[in-house]
Amino acid sequence: MDPRRGESDRNTCINPVTLYGEFTLTSNRKVRCSVNLTERDLVVQRLTSAPVRRNKVVLSLRDCVGCRAYREDANTDPAAYLAAYFYPLKRRWMSSGVSRQRLEQCFRLAALQDPRANLEEAEKWARAVQERSARQQHLGHGLLMSELSCPCRMMLLVNPQSGKGQALTLYNNHVQRMLNEAGIIHTLVITERQNHAREMVREADLSQWDALVIMSGDGLLYEVINGLLERSDWEEAILTPLGILPGGSGNALAASVHHYSGASPVSSEELLVSCGFLLCKGLVSRMDLVSIHLSGSPRLFSFLSLAWGFVADVDVESEKYRHVGAARFTVGTLVRLASLRVYKGKLAYLPAAEDPKKEEGVSNNATVHCNNQASSPTQVSLLCRPSRDSSCRNTFHNSCHSNNSLKVRRSDNTPSRSATKALPGPPGTLLLPLDQPPPGDWVSVQEEDFVLMLAMYQSHLAEDLLAAPDAAPDDGVIHLFYVRAGISRTALLRLFLAMEKGAHLATNCQHLVHTKVRALRLEPYSPKGVITVDGEVVEYGPVQAEVHRGLARLISG
Ligand code: ADP
Ligand code: MG
Numbered sequence: 001m002d003p004r005r006g007e008s009d010r011n012t013c014i015n016p017v018t019l020y021g022e023f024t025l026t027s028n029r030k031v032r033c034s035v036n037l038t039e040r041d042l043v044v045q046r047l048t049s050a051p052v053r054r055n056k057v058v059l060s061l062r063d064c065v066g067c068r069a070y071r072e073d074a075n076t077d078p079a080a081y082l083a084a085y086f087y088p089l090k091r092r093w094m095s096s097g098v099s100r101q102r103l104e105q106c107f108r109l110a111a112l113q114d115p116r117a118n119l120e121e122a123e124k125w126a127r128a129v130q131e132r133s134a135r136q137q138h139l140g141h142g143l144l145m146s147e148l149s150c151p152c153r154m155m156l157l158v159n160p161q162s163g164k165g166q167a168l169t170l171y172n173n174h175v176q177r178m179l180n181e182a183g184i185i186h187t188l189v190i191t192e193r194q195n196h197a198r199e200m201v202r203e204a205d206l207s208q209w210d211a212l213v214i215m216s217g218d219g220l221l222y223e224v225i226n227g228l229l230e231r232s233d234w235e236e237a238i239l240t241p242l243g244i245l246p247g248g249s250g251n252a253l254a255a256s257v258h259h260y261s262g263a264s265p266v267s268s269e270e271l272l273v274s275c276g277f278l279l280c281k282g283l284v285s286r287m288d289l290v291s292i293h294l295s296g297s298p299r300l301f302s303f304l305s306l307a308w309g310f311v312a313d314v315d316v317e318s319e320k321y322r323h324v325g326a327a328r329f330t331v332g333t334l335v336r337l338a339s340l341r342v343y344k345g346k347l348a349y350l351p352a353a354e355d356p357k358k359e360e361g362v363s364n365n366a367t368v369h370c371n372n373q374a375s376s377p378t379q380v381s382l383l384c385r386p387s388r389d390s391s392c393r394n395t396f397h398n399s400c401h402s403n404n405s406l407k408v409r410r411s412d413n414t415p416s417r418s419a420t421k422a423l424p425g426p427p428g429t430l431l432l433p434l435d436q437p438p439p440g441d442w443v444s445v446q447e448e449d450f451v452l453m454l455a456m457y458q459s460h461l462a463e464d465l466l467a468a469p470d471a472a473p474d475d476g477v478i479h480l481f482y483v484r485a486g487i488s489r490t491a492l493l494r495l496f497l498a499m500e501k502g503a504h505l506a507t508n509c510q511h512l513v514h515t516k517v518r519a520l521r522l523e524p525y526s527p528k529g530v531i532t533v534d535g536e537v538v539e540y541g542p543v544q545a546e547v548h549r550g551l552a553r554l555i556s557g
Contacts, residue, residue, distance in 0.1 A: 019128050021121075022047065023107035026081055035107065037128055040136060042084060044105060059105065061136045063088040065280040066182040067129035069122035071115060079110035080118035082125050085181040087277045089263065092270075098263070099270040100277050137281055152210035152282065154179070154186040157197050157224065158247065159216035164325050167215050167247030174272055175215065175245060182280035186213070191220065201227030211241040211555060213279060217248020218304055222534040225289065225552065229301050229425040241284045243555040246271050246463070249328045250315075250535045252304055255460035260473060261557030267326065267463050278557040286474035286550030288457050291425065293546075294539045295434050299423060303552065304534040305461060306545055308522055309343040309452035310336060310483070310492075312530040316537060326463040333496055340451070340492065342485040343529065347445040347453060348438045349520040350430055350546075352477050430519040430546040438521050438544075449485035451492065451511070453522055455545060456481070459502075466502030473556065476549035477516045487511035519546040 019037040024030070036043040042064070046055040067084040071077070087100040109122050156175075158167050168190070179186050191197050201212065201224050214221045221244060228237040246254035251271065258266065258274045266274060292300040307315060318332025432439055454467065456479045461467040468479035483492070491509060498504040505514055521544040524531075529540050 018132070019125060021109070021125065022111075023082070023109050026083075026106035026108050029108060033107070037125070037132065039132055042105065042129065057105075059084075059086050059103070060088065061129070061133035063100075063277075064129060064133040065178065065277060067126045067133075068181075068183070069119060069126040071119055074115075077110075078113055078115040078118060079108050080115070080122035082107045082109060082122045084126075084129050085178075087178075087273065097266065099266045100263075100273050102273070137283065152184055153208065154184055154211045154213050154243070155189055155204075155209045156186045156213045156215060157189045157191060157200075157220060159191045159197075159220045162216040162220065162248035163251075164249070164323055170245075170247055170269070170272055171215060174269065175276055178273075178276045178280055184280065191216075195223060198223035198227040198230075202230050206237055206240055209240065211243055211282075213243035213245060213555075215245040215247040217246075217250040218252050218534050219248065219250070219536050221253060221303065222536055225301050225303055228552075229289075232424060234424045238289075238552050241553045241555050242287070243279045245275050245279065249322050249325050251326065251463050252460045252465075252535075253458055255463045256458035256471075256473070257554070257556045259459045259466065263557075265464075265466075271463065279555055281557065282555060283557060284553050285556050287552040287554035288474055288476055289548050289551040290455070290457055290478060290545050291428060291548060292533050292538065293428070293431060293434065293544045295542050297539045299425065299428075300533055300538060301425065302457075302533045302545070304456070304458050305532070306455040306543070307453070307532045308345070308524065308529070308543075309450055310340070311452050311454050311461070312532040315532045315535050316530050329462045329465065333493075337489050337493055340489055343450050343452070343524065344448055344526060345450065345453075345522055345524040346448060347450070347482060347520070347522050348442045349445075349480055349515070349517040350439070350442050352516040352518050426548050426551060428546055431521075431544050434521075434542045434544060442519075442521075445482070447484050448525070451483040451485055451487055452481070454481045455479070455517075455520060457547065461499075465496070465499050467499055467504075469502035469505075473554055474550045476518070476547055478518065478520065478545065478547050480513075480515050480517045480520055482513050483509075484511045484513070520544065 314332040318328040321328040456468040
């Protein structure tokens with residue numbers, strides 16, 4: 001018996017051939033290929049008598065964003081065509097890193113004289129490729145979805161002014177094609193001014209949309225999240241899946257989403273392609289939000305960061321270097337280092353439990369249900385939502401919400417006295433009004449002289465600053481960093497350089513403190529200064545924050 005036979009049988013069992021066909025390449029009709037569609041891969045082999053180097057290509061269905069069947073010339077050509085779109089990770093030219101690169105496989109099916117029969121065959125293949133690539137993705141998360149739904153509809157908000165002012169060009173060059181390949185119907189909305197998106201989202205009929213996608217920096221998503229939470233139906237509105245495509249200079253959430261997918265760091269257009277790919281794959285996970293309480297303004301919601309001192313000053317001062325794109329923070333950091341100063345204030349926080357399962361607030365094992373057929377601890381597929389019509393959309397939201405009730409256990413220290421209870425948005429549970437001392441189980445930081453305070457709830461502070469390497473979007477944790485006064489310029493620069501690889505905590509800098517908290521309060525002493533939330537300037541003065549675990553939905557990998 002041929003020993004290779006056993007091996008091939010074993011492979012067939014694990015990875016059975018499910019469809020087989022012989023087609024020609026659209027680009028060169030002289031080249032005939034055998035095409036195998038297995039549960040995991042599309043295997044294309046050139047049928048030639050002469051030996052050809054690399055005549056077999058194996059494309060993982062995990063890298064496939066879409067597949068379509070079509071006819072080209074209805075009158076003269078009976079053939080049908082099949083196009084499948086892949087974005088596999090490939091080694092970059094002249095570099096050790098990898099990034100996603102587009103690869104289109106296009107076949108001509110002309111086995112029959114009847115054009116309709118050819119098209120039906122191509123459509124059968126397209127459906128099979130789409131179903132299997134969706135299944136592959138869910139298998140990766142221990143979840144098998146058996147049904148694909150109709151295309152989903154996205155509102156894509158683009159800020160033409162963000163970053164170098166290239167968001168629209170980037171949309172035209174990369175995003176539009178990718179979304180079309182994935183069969184995603186999207187409506188482009190170009191913002192006209194600051195707060196335009198916030199107002200629009202506050203008033204929008206959200207039943208029209210399966211997702212809101214932001215193509216800008218972090219500032220536009222900040223507007224959208226606050227717009228959603230200002231609605232009277234905020235509980236349902238905030239469950240709308242949110243997507244992010246980097247189009248600004250501060251693309252921290254986009255870099256974080258890429259980081260969560262496990263891929264090695266990329267920047268600029270490679271980051272855009274990666275985020276576009278993840279968006280097309282459409283996996284939705286929970287995302288923590290943090291409510292920000294200021295003494296003289298309404299409560300705000302934040303998805304990324306709260307900063308004071310060095311980082312906040314760089315945020316604001318680097319606005320004028322916006323034209324250099326993501327490098328604006330590097331330039332701003334160097335400029336601010338030259339005039340390094342001390343910021344005085346009082347900092348207190350509520351430590352996070354060592355074991356996150358013991359955290360109070362939203363139940364840790366709450367699930368997001370897409371429909372009755374499937375559930376996952378943290379993720380569902382946007383592609384697998386029940387239907388396009390709004391009644392089904394509501395079913396999705398209601399079922400999500402019923403599993404997401406805020407199970408708040410009150411203790412003596414979790415006050416019902418929050419001043420913000422009557423406003424839209426979730427009730428606060430951890431904070432006392434700013435004119436009272438923090439609850440007794442909070443930790444007060446002894447020092448009053450700081451160089452910076454930075455609270456982070458995503459991994460990245462900027463495209464190339466991995467500030468909280470082990471942050472997860474839904475861990476219910478605020479990563480609180482502060483740097484005590486007395487640090488030298490060189491040591492601070494070393495910290496920021498190490499942060500590019502997320503290695504700053506390993507530098508054992510005596511001035512840097514990192515702790516995981518659920519709530520915090522900062523009372524700056526100086527009458528003037530800068531506080532930023534998600535990179536946007538907010539009212540300066542006493543501020544406190546608390547995390548709302550898994551409150552929003554994020555399309556991520
Ligand atoms: P960047 O990363 O380049 O800072 P952001 O998305 O953070 O990009 O946007 C910067 C600011 O521009 C934010 O405050 C946002 O609210 C605001 N904004 C949004 N749309 C517009 C527009 N059309 N014109 C001017 N500013 C806008
Ligand atoms: Mg910004």
